Amino acid sequence: MKNCEIRISNFEVAGGAGWCAPASSQFEFRNSKFETGRGFVLIVVLVVVSLLSLLAVTQMLITRSESAASVASVGGQQARAAAYSGIVRAMALLKQSPNDLAGRSDNPQVFQDQCVSGSGADGWYFSVYSPNPDDSRQVRYGVEDENGKFNLNLYALVPATPPGMLTALLPDRPDLVDCLLDYLDADSNARPQGAEQEYYDGLPQPYHIKNGPLTSVDELLLVKGFTGQIVYGEDANRNGTLEPNEDDGDASFPPDNGDGELDCGLVACTTTLSYEPNTDFAGQGRININTPISASDLQSLNNDFPPETAKFLAARRAVNRPFKDVSELLDLQENLVDPSDTNPQTKGKPIPLASGITASNLAKALDRLTTGGVKIAGQEMLLGRVNVNSAPAKVLAAIFGDAQAAQKAIDERAGLSADEAQTPAWLLTHQVMASSGAFKVVGPYITARSFQFRLRSMGYNPASGRYCVLEAVIDTAGPTARVVYLRDLTGLGVPLVPPGREKS
Ligand SMILES: [Ca+2]
Ligand SMILES: [Ca+2]
Ligand SMILES: [Ca+2]
Ligand SMILES: [Ca+2]
Known part of the structure; x- marks a missing residue:
């Protein structure tokens, strides 16, 4: 623009050096009739200073939040490491004392509030726990026997497995039985109330069904008709104990029957991970x-x-x-x-x-x-037999087809000698099975040994309240114990009340 002049003269800023011009600097913008004085300069300086202040504050806030995130991340990792320590402790114990049923299932001295670093409220601890079948109000400190559960994959791997065992675990739901059997069996012929690939192809988000063994019980959620309530029962936060919202009917999530008992759903009585080496009690080939x-x-x-x-x-x-x-x-x-x-x-x-x-x-x-047996990793294994020494009554009733016999088994096994407990023969010698014929019916589905164990491990720090909850299944069938299932349950909330803290 012609004849336009802006003149800025005697521009001085205290301190002069650095980001601003030196005190003697003089800026001249000619060809303008508009001329500014000191007031305009002051406004410009204030704007610049404000902008720089804003930048400084923003940078400070970013630095502080990064610092907080770093602390949180370190704390989270420490909690996770403490939870892992619980899993490793369980792995060592299970390998050292494979037949110590009481030592692994209910052992607060080894599994409750164990310190892994530091001390007092500043220390890091773990607790390894499982649902307590005798008391819905509190957990027990130990692992859960995965071999005491019914292996759903038998229907994929041993097609002759009687469907009655599954029917007993899903009473009054023949639709779910049919859908699950269709999901597991190799063929594409839908049962009367079942569903094969065709049904899943018609879903808004279609997916392939297994037509083979499941990877985990969680996968049941992919089977038509199965819901979180059927798979996990009333235990919405998966901590194995009964919370008020899990015992108030439909008043709050989850839906429950308000009977004062915690129904843990199918995860409490079914598995996909149980197998055992086909060796005798001394570890020799049969x-x-x-x-x-x-x-x-x-x-x-x-x-x-x-x-x-x-x-x-x-x-x-x-x-x-x-x-x-x-x-x-x-x-x-x-x-x-x-x-x-x-x-x-x-x-x-x-x-x-x-x-x-x-x-x-x-x-x-x-x-x-x-x-x-079948070859797994070069070793001959037996798949999916239920350990009659540890199975809950519901599983025994499904296998035996007889709830009274299941209860008698639970009563009798409490008094078994170590020798008697080595094989399921005690079912006959203690008259749980009334005849040889009755024993032969259940024989192919039972064992007296366990090699896979489920646990939950909470790592925590009382002072910060930071915690991490991991659910794992440990397999001890091979030369070394290994984790074959791992799930982070931290997002479901604090499962246990650490010493000195209130449960939130
Ligand atoms: Ca099928
Ligand atoms: Ca619960
Ligand atoms: Ca409820
Ligand atoms: Ca209930």
Whole structure:
């Protein structure tokens, strides 16, 4: 613009050096008729100073929030590390004392408020806990036996598994039973109330169904009809204890039946992670009764069992009718050709042969013999058997098909000797199973050992209130214990009241 002049003269700023011009600086903008004086300069300086102040304050706030985030992050990581310490403690204990049921399931001395660093309110601690089946109001400090639960993957891996076991765990919900069986089985033929891929293709967000084993029980939420209430029950915050909102009916979330007891849903009685090495109690390989027996195994067989057992097994192998489970040998007698028979009167003819396995040596048979397993990581394993020494009544009732027998089992197992507890044979010798026939029905689905354990571990610091909750499943079947499931439950709130703090 012509004839326009702006003249700024005698521009002075105290201190002069640095970001501003020196005191003697003179700026001249010519070609303008507009001329400003000292007032305008002051406004400009104030604006600049204000802007710079704002920048400084913003920078300070950013620095402070970064500092706070850093402290929070460090605290969060420390809480997580403390929670991990609980998992590692459990792994060590489970490997050291694999048969110490009381020591692993209810052991506050090892699992409650254990200090991992520091001391007093400033220290970092962990508590390892599980739902208490005898008291909904408080947890127990220890791990939960995953082998005491019913393995849903049996329906994917052993299609002959009776659906009645699942029906017992989902009473009055044949729709859920059908949908889950369809989700697990390999075929695409929908059951009457079930759903195969076609249904899931029609969802707003379609997804592929497994048609095979589930990775975790949480995956049930992907199956048609299954809700959080069915999978996790009334325990909305997953802490294993009953909160007021979990016992007030529909007054507040979650919906519950207000009966003063905590229903923990299917996660309390089902699993996808249970298996065991196919070895005897001493860790030795078992004798497979369906395959030819080596000379050393034959000697071992004859040491442990009467002579007719080896003869019976050889005769049975000759007719090529493999056993599905060792329990089939119990009180078994069949007309078979004895291949070792040299009597001209009977040679080559079927004669009554007995297995030699009775209630008195059933425990030995269950421990030493096998019908084979599946290979996992190079080791032969048995899948999904329920540990009758630790299973809750609901699971035993589903397996036995008999709630009274389940309760009798729970009453009897409290008084078992260590030797009796090594195999499920006590179900017969303690008359939980009324007959050999009844024992044989459940035989393929039971065990007396556990190798996978679920736990929740809370790492915390009383002074800051910072905490972290991890849920894990530990697998001890291999040479070293390992974590096969890990989930962060911190977002569900404080599960336990740490010493000196109120639960929020
Ligand atoms: Ca299917
Ligand atoms: Ca709860
Ligand atoms: Ca409620
Ligand atoms: Ca309830």
